[in-house]
Amino acid sequence: MADDPPPRPAERTDRSPWNWLLLVAIIPPLLTFLYDDREPRLFGFPRFYWMQLAFIGVGVVCTAVVYRMTKRKP
Amino acid sequence: MTGINWTELVIFAALFVVVAGLGFVASRWRRPASMHHLDEWGLGGRSFGGWVTWFLIGGDLYTAYTFVAVPALLYAAGGYGFFALPYTVITYPIVFLVLIRLWSVSHRHGFVTPADFVRARFGSPTLALLVAITGIVATMPYIALQLIGIEVVLKTIGLTGDSFLTRHLPLIIAFGILAAYTYQSGLRAPALIAFVKDALIYLVIIVAVLYIPYQLGGWGAVFDAADKKFTAAAATGKKVSFLIAGGNQLQYVSLAFGSALAVFLYPHSVTGVLASRNRDVIKRNMAALPAYSLLLGLIALLGFMAIAASAHGVGPLTFDGKPDNNTIVPVLFDRMFPSWFAGIAFAAIGIGALVPAAIMSIAAANLFTRNIYVEYLAKDASHADQARVSKLASLVVKVGALLVIVLIDPQFSIDLQLIGGVLILQTLPAVALGLFTRWFHRAGLIAGWIAGLSAGLAMLYTIPNPATNHLHFGSSAFKLSTLGLPWDIPIYAGFLAVAVNLLVTVIGTVIARAAKVPDGVDATVSSDYFADEGDPKVR
Numbered sequence: 001m002a003d004d005p006p007p008r009p010a011e012r013t014d015r016s017p018w019n020w021l022l023l024v025a026i027i028p029p030l031l032t033f034l035y036d037d038r039e040p041r042l043f044g045f046p047r048f049y050w051m052q053l054a055f056i057g058v059g060v061v062c063t064a065v066v067y068r069m070t071k072r073k074p
Numbered sequence: 075m076t077g078i079n080w081t082e083l084v085i086f087a088a089l090f091v092v093v094a095g096l097g098f099v100a101s102r103w104r105r106p107a108s109m110h111h112l113d114e115w116g117l118g119g120r121s122f123g124g125w126v127t128w129f130l131i132g133g134d135l136y137t138a139y140t141f142v143a144v145p146a147l148l149y150a151a152g153g154y155g156f157f158a159l160p161y162t163v164i165t166y167p168i169v170f171l172v173l174i175r176l177w178s179v180s181h182r183h184g185f186v187t188p189a190d191f192v193r194a195r196f197g198s199p200t201l202a203l204l205v206a207i208t209g210i211v212a213t214m215p216y217i218a219l220q221l222i223g224i225e226v227v228l229k230t231i232g233l234t235g236d237s238f239l240t241r242h243l244p245l246i247i248a249f250g251i252l253a254a255y256t257y258q259s260g261l262r263a264p265a266l267i268a269f270v271k272d273a274l275i276y277l278v279i280i281v282a283v284l285y286i287p288y289q290l291g292g293w294g295a296v297f298d299a300a301d302k303k304f305t306a307a308a309a310t311g312k313k314v315s316f317l318i319a320g321g322n323q324l325q326y327v328s329l330a331f332g333s334a335l336a337v338f339l340y341p342h343s344v345t346g347v348l349a350s351r352n353r354d355v356i357k358r359n360m361a362a363l364p365a366y367s368l369l370l371g372l373i374a375l376l377g378f379m380a381i382a383a384s385a386h387g388v389g390p391l392t393f394d395g396k397p398d399n400n401t402i403v404p405v406l407f408d409r410m411f412p413s414w415f416a417g418i419a420f421a422a423i424g425i426g427a428l429v430p431a432a433i434m435s436i437a438a439a440n441l442f443t444r445n446i447y448v449e450y451l452a453k454d455a456s457h458a459d460q461a462r463v464s465k466l467a468s469l470v471v472k473v474g475a476l477l478v479i480v481l482i483d484p485q486f487s488i489d490l491q492l493i494g495g496v497l498i499l500q501t502l503p504a505v506a507l508g509l510f511t512r513w514f515h516r517a518g519l520i521a522g523w524i525a526g527l528s529a530g531l532a533m534l535y536t537i538p539n540p541a542t543n544h545l546h547f548g549s550s551a552f553k554l555s556t557l558g559l560p561w562d563i564p565i566y567a568g569f570l571a572v573a574v575n576l577l578v579t580v581i582g583t584v585i586a587r588a589a590k591v592p593d594g595v596d597a598t599v600s601s602d603y604f605a606d607e608g609d610p611k612v613r
Contacts, residue, residue: 012604014171025167029160030331032323038301038316044294046301048317052159053371056364059163063170064361071354072606 018069025062029055078232079408085417086231086424089274090248093267093425097255097432100262110458112186115260115465116440118349120181124362126265127355130433131346132366133268135162135337137216138223138427139491141275141373146399148377149390152304153317156374157330162367165334166360173338173360174353175509178605179598183612187437188344188505189445195508197594198516199449204523205501206445209341210471212498213438215490216340217475220427220434222400222488224248225479227420229391230404242480248424249431253472256432257465261349264432271429274422276369278407282379282419283372286410290382296375299382321563325551328566336499336568339506341437342430352607373403380406431472439467489547496530496550496568503579509603516594518582526575533567 028034035051042050104121106114113120122130140158147155176191185191188209193202228234228244255263287293304316313319318326337343350356380388380402388409390397407419443464448455455463478490504519536556539548551564586593602612 012601014174014604019171022167022170026164029163030327032318032327036318036323041294044292044297046297046317048153049156049297049371049375052156052163053368055160055163056367056371059167059367060361060364063167063364066170067357067361070357 014070016066016070018066021062021066025055025059028058079413079416081413082231082408082417082420083233085414086227086420089270089418089421090251090424093270093428094251094255096266096270097252097263097428098258100255100266101259103262103266109260110461112440112443112457112460112464113184115461116186116436117345118261118265120349121351122265122349122355123351124355124358127346127350127359128362129268129272130261130265130349131343131359132363133264133271133426133429134342134346134433135363135430136366136370136426137220137430138423139216139219140370141423141426142223142226142400142403143219144370144374145377145380145403146390148300148374149380149402150314150377150399152300152314152319154315154319154322154326155377156371157326157333158374159367159371160327161330161333161337162370163364164330165337166363168334169338170357170360172506172509173347173356175603176344176505177347177350177353177356179509179602180348181607181611182602182605182609183598186348187341187441187444188339188501189441192501192504192508193445193449194597195512196504196514196516196519197596198520201504201516201519201523202445203449204520205504206441208497208501208523208527209441210438212494213341213434214471214475215478215488215494216342217431217434217438217471218478219488219491220431221245221249221475221479223427224424226398226401227404227423229393229398230401230408231420234393245479246476248428249472249476252428252432253435253469256435256468256472260465261345261433261436264429264436265349267425267432268429271422271425274418275426278415278419278422279369279372281411281415282376282407286376286379286383286406289410290379296378296382299384300378303381322551325564325566328569329550332499332566332569332572333495335502335506335572336495339498339501340434341441342434345433345437345440354606376403376406379410383410386410431475435468435471435475436464438471439464442467442471489544492547492550493531493534496534496571497527499568499572500526500530500575502572503576512596513583514579515583515586515591517586517591518579518584521582522575522577522579525578526571529574530567530571533570537567 035048038046040047106119109115144155144158179191183194189202189206192205193199225245233244234241287296290296301316304314307314347356383406386409388406390399391401391405404420407416411419443460447463448460500523503514503522533552535546537548537552538545550567552567552570553562553564555562
């Protein structure tokens with residue numbers, strides 16, 4: 001994205017292709033078949049527990065990236 | 075009176091007093107020119123930056139009841155209780171783009187409550203009144219549950235008595251102090267106390283997740299003990315499971331999703347959001363607040379630690395012959411920690427109840443003031459009048475919550491809280507979708523609200539709770555077969571109710587437009603939804 005179009009003043013929007021990344025954070029925790037099992041274990045945690053905890057990390061990364069990439073220039 | 079643990083009590087009381095002091099001092103923190111304005115008392119001057127907002131919203135959403143009830147649910151029902159984790163993980167990305175619009179339009183127009191927005195957007199004081207009443211009714215039992223959080227701690231310390239007075243006096247004192255400093259300092263009090271609360275909670279949980287599993291033979295042993303308990307219980311026909319019990323996946327997901335939609339519709343969440351300084355603070359917090367979800371996940375697993383620690387004498391306390399599962403976390407701390415640290419842990423839970431209780435009562439009071447008092451009783455109330463009415467209303471709200479706990483079976487507030495979640499979801503079309511589209515007709519929204527509410531209540535009414543022998547309002551898991559559908563699987567009642575609501579809202583809107591029913595005037599314009607700090611305000 002080398003040649004950004006010049007920003008149009010007064011015309012504000014929250015639209016950005018980066019927003020789609022939020023879906024990556026939302027959908028996996030709703031897919032029970034991904035994690036509704038005991039194996040494999042990680043540090044003693046069954047998959048059901050470690051994977052849902054791991055989704056926190058996915059959520060933070062996705063949301064943080066969207067925040068950084070859609071930040072308004074001062 | 076069975077033995078009081080004096081070490082625990084003294085440390086708990088000392089920390090409680092420190093926090094109460096902070097609550098009163100808070101009125102001078104970031105001191106405004108005048109406290110006689112609802113923006114100051116009710117929204118902390120709309121000036122909180124990233125850190126304060128993080129502590130405030132974190133302290134607001136992750137309540138004492140969460141710390142007590144979620145592990146209790148894992149202790150009793152197994153993996154099902156873990157739904158609270160995906161719920162708090164997905165809520166931030168879901169509301170990311172919603173809350174910034176709410177903040178902007180509220181900043182432009184000086185909205186204090188979600189009902190203020192609905193009134194201006196759809197030009198309907200009636201719809202705003204419905205949203206306000208829904209908010210107040212849903213919030214009251216939520217406050218009552220914070221009291222249950224304090225009460226289980228007091229019980230574990232040994233402060234239980236046989237007479238009415240000895241049983242409830244400590245709770246009444248604690249709540250009296252809370253009411254006094256909230257009255258005095260407004261939203262600044264919970265914002266300042268949230269720092270102490272969160273520091274204590276993080277400290278206690280980090281120690282707990284390292285120290286307790288170490289004593290119990292490691293995390294693997296903790297999970298094995300829980301697995302063994304639930305697998306054995308399930309074999310005897312009990313509806314529990316170490317993972318999600320067969321057929322409950324839809325309930326698990328719809329409950330997580332529905333709760334995630336509901337949480338930022340609660341007036342106290344909106345209060346926390348509107349108190350922030352600008353859009354950037356909100357966006358940054360949506361990325362940073364999941365730190366609390368990690369905490370919540372670890373706290374939830376305290377329920378499994380309690381199972382593994384049954385050899386150490388950990389089990390729920392029994393009152394009137396009935397085991398109270400909500401006491402399981404305090405009992406775990408009491409048995410596994412030395413008394414002095416258990417005292418700190420109890421203070422963390424107790425103070426953890428004060429922050430959300432204060433914000434909730436402020437939010438409910440603001441709803442009353444803005445959308446009932448000013449709208450219907452005193453149209454020309456000055457800013458000072460509004461602040462004064464809100465302060466008094468916050469007292470009334472707290473006394474009401476206290477009476478619910480003291481005079482009525484606590485199970486009742488748990489039922490009410492369940493209903494409250496389903497109720498607040500019914501404001502979704504007007505508040506959340508209304509931020510994006512003005513297509514809905516106010517008549518359609520009102521019809522949808524009535525339909526969703528009725529459907530939700532009707533569904534909850536059919537659900538029994540075999541564990542407590544209650545025939546109605548037993549849980550939020552509504553079996554699809556009740557409707558005559560061929561699937562014998564449960565789904566979250568709130569999810570179905572909001573679907574009914576949306577359907578009726580859409581049909582109602584089409585009918586109202588076709589019949590040329592007069593629509594309200596939209597007082598907002600498109601650019602309002604992108605306004606930021608420093609942009610001019612309307613009026």
